[in-house]
Each structure stands twice: as C-alpha cells, then as structure tokens.
Amino acid sequence: MMTFQTALTAQHRIQTYTDDPATELSEMAIRLTRFSELGIPMQGQEVLDDIATDMAERAGFLYAMVNAFGKEQTFVGLHNPPREAGYPIVGRTMSRSHGYCPEVIQRKRGLPLPDVGASPRFQSNPVVDAIGIQSYFGSPIIDEATGLALLTVCIIDPEPRTLSDAARFQTIVRESTRTAADVLKIPTRPAS
Secondary structure, three states: OOOOOEEEOOOOEEEOOOOOHHHHHHHHHHHHHHHHHHOOOOOOOHHHHHHHHHHHHHHOOOEEEEEEEOOOEEEEEEEOOOHHHOOOOOOOEEOOOOOOHHHHHHHOOOEEEOOHHHOHHHHOOHHHHHHOOOEEEEEEEEEOOOOOEEEEEEEEEOOOOOHHHHHHHHHHHHHHHHHHHHHHOOOEEOOO
C-alpha cells in the first residue's frame, strides 16, 4: 500500500503519493517541461470542459475530469453537476496525493473501480470522504516522447456501478482520452 510522504522542493512543499518521492518529483519536473513544450496551460480550457461534459453525459456520471498532473492535480477539463442539484462542486485543483488518478499516473494504465467500497485498498481516500465517490473510471494519456503519463481522463460518481457495466464505462473514458490527446496535440503511445 502506498504511503503519503511530504517532500520539500526549492520553492514548494509538494504532497507525494509514492514510496519513491525522488523519482516522483523528477517525473513531475519532466511533465511540467512537456506541458510547456506542448503549450498546455495549467488552467481550465473550454474545449476540455466540453470533452468532460460529453463523457459525463454519455456515462450518466455526475463528474468528469481531464487532469494535468503537475505540482498539483489541475482539472484542465471539468464537469460538475448543476449547483442546484445539491452535490458538492469540485474546484480546478486538488492535492497530488488525493483521488485515484495518482494510481493511474503511476500504473500508466486504466483503473476501473465500479464499486470503490468493494476494494479495501481504495475505499479509504480523502475524495471518498469529501464528496462521497463510489465509482471511478480513469485512463492515462501517455506521452510518446517521455513515456510518462502526462494527464488522466476520468469519470466519478457517488453511486457504485455493476461489474457488468465496467467495460462500457472504461470504453467511454478511453475514447475521451484519445479525443483529449488529439485536442492537446500530444503524441501518444498506448497505455500498458
């Protein structure tokens, strides 16, 4: 199981999510350089918000994100439920160690969690407590030049899903991953 450690950099205190903070922080620096080279700003982008909304609507989920993984997680694409629906509203940033996307970044492959509560490894997470997430489906965008997962694309919801629906949801996420990579002009390699 991962431990959460804090590493100090020259200017920032960054929450790490692996047992190897030195490698993790080195990879973060490479990602930040690639974001700059590719012209990917670490802020919300309307076209990526549209991809997130399309993905959430196709899946019937409340939330969807295109997540750039830098000094923190930045949702460059974000879909929230309507404010009047009474569900928590997710902001554009989150700690690097929260949620399930850090696992996707590290694994460099998709992570389907139709019922978070069914997996002891994943049921204890600040996101579960903060907004009650019970289902997660995520996939990485892997940069061909560096071999690193630069971003993740995911859908999350407070309702658990059935195992029989998992393949359909993961397909929606993978299709949106390809669309986001194309929009951002990221030369990609397939996830492992």
